[in-house]
Amino acid sequence: MSDNQENQNQSEGDNTKPNMVGKYEYEVLSEDYTNFDLSFKIIVIGDSGVGKSCLTNNAIKNTFNDAYNATVGFEFFTFNIKLNDKVIKLQIWDTCGQELYRSLITNFYRNTSLAIIVYAINVKDTFEDIEMWLRELRAHSSPDAKVFLIGNKVDLENEREVKKEEAEAYGKQNNVDLFMEASAKTGINAQLVFIKAAQILYDNYNLYQDKKINEKPDLETEGEGDNYNQKLKANADQNDKKGCC
Ligand code: GTP
Numbered sequence: 001m002s003d004n005q006e007n008q009n010q011s012e013g014d015n016t017k018p019n020m021v022g023k024y025e026y027e028v029l030s031e032d033y034t035n036f037d038l039s040f041k042i043i044v045i046g047d048s049g050v051g052k053s054c055l056t057n058n059a060i061k062n063t064f065n066d067a068y069n070a071t072v073g074f075e076f077f078t079f080n081i082k083l084n085d086k087v088i089k090l091q092i093w094d095t096c097g098q099e100l101y102r103s104l105i106t107n108f109y110r111n112t113s114l115a116i117i118v119y120a121i122n123v124k125d126t127f128e129d130i131e132m133w134l135r136e137l138r139a140h141s142s143p144d145a146k147v148f149l150i151g152n153k154v155d156l157e158n159e160r161e162v163k164k165e166e167a168e169a170y171g172k173q174n175n176v177d178l179f180m181e182a183s184a185k186t187g188i189n190a191q192l193v194f195i196k197a198a199q200i201l202y203d204n205y206n207l208y209q210d211k212k213i214n215e216k217p218d219l220e221t222e223g224e225g226d227n228y229n230q231k232l233k234a235n236a237d238q239n240d241k242k243g244c245c
Helices: 005-011 052-061 099-109 124-128 130-140 164-173 190-214 219-239
Strands: 024-029 038-045 074-083 086-095 114-120 146-152 178-181
Touching: 024 190, 038 052, 038 099, 038 130, 038 190, 052 074, 052 086, 052 114, 052 146, 052 190, 074 190, 086 099, 086 190, 099 130, 114 124, 114 130, 114 190, 124 130, 130 146, 146 164, 146 190, 164 178, 178 190
Parallel strands: 038 086, 038 114, 114 146, 146 178
Antiparallel strands: 024 074, 074 086
16 A cells, blocks of 8 residues: 555545545544544654654644754644544644753653654755654553654655665564555655544544454453453543543
């Protein structure tokens, strides 16, 4: 599947077919849409200057700023999307990449459903630092947290220092849930990153709900079954409206 195959209908301007992501029909809603069925917390991390703020701004506000304004601490965004008949609200914490604030942002890792780790395809060091970001994430977040690896600034192809195949292989080795290249400047795949985030988190939520319904306590290991169901419930509840963030 190509990176942006799933929103092809939209990019081709074909309004007669519904936009699809995975098995869901989707519609991106306005940033200030107030009702929602499910809410998930997402953090955006990565080295300073890789384009975390620009990528998030492009996806949500459809804007791009050539000037560099370093994020201080964090910036908060919401991305609302309807998947079939459910409204999903993504609460997005765009963090600063500067080393000075690194200990501060580990506080944001708690209760994160998904981390988007960004590097710039034209600066090898930012890719090499992914290992450090993954380590930080795994030390401070739940082991269930999903991880996306995003190579930004793909418009700077002639300055490329990180091969797509290399990053893709690295992502596979490290069990990331999605690898994609994007450009906050041209908008390529910027919004798709967040659409895919909503899809994967909703899939995961449904999986837990199905397990909760189908799981029958085994009489011989009733204690274990109870514990397992409690764990599933805790995981699912963590992601629902009341308990997620
Ligand atoms: P910190 O806040 O320091 O962590 O940086 P950041 O990762 O949020 O980077 P930011 O979004 O502020 O972008 C840094 C610089 O890169 C700015 O000058 C942007 O204009 C530029 N930039 C961001 N994304 C792209 C992109 O996709 N292509 C190009 N060519 N430039 C980009």
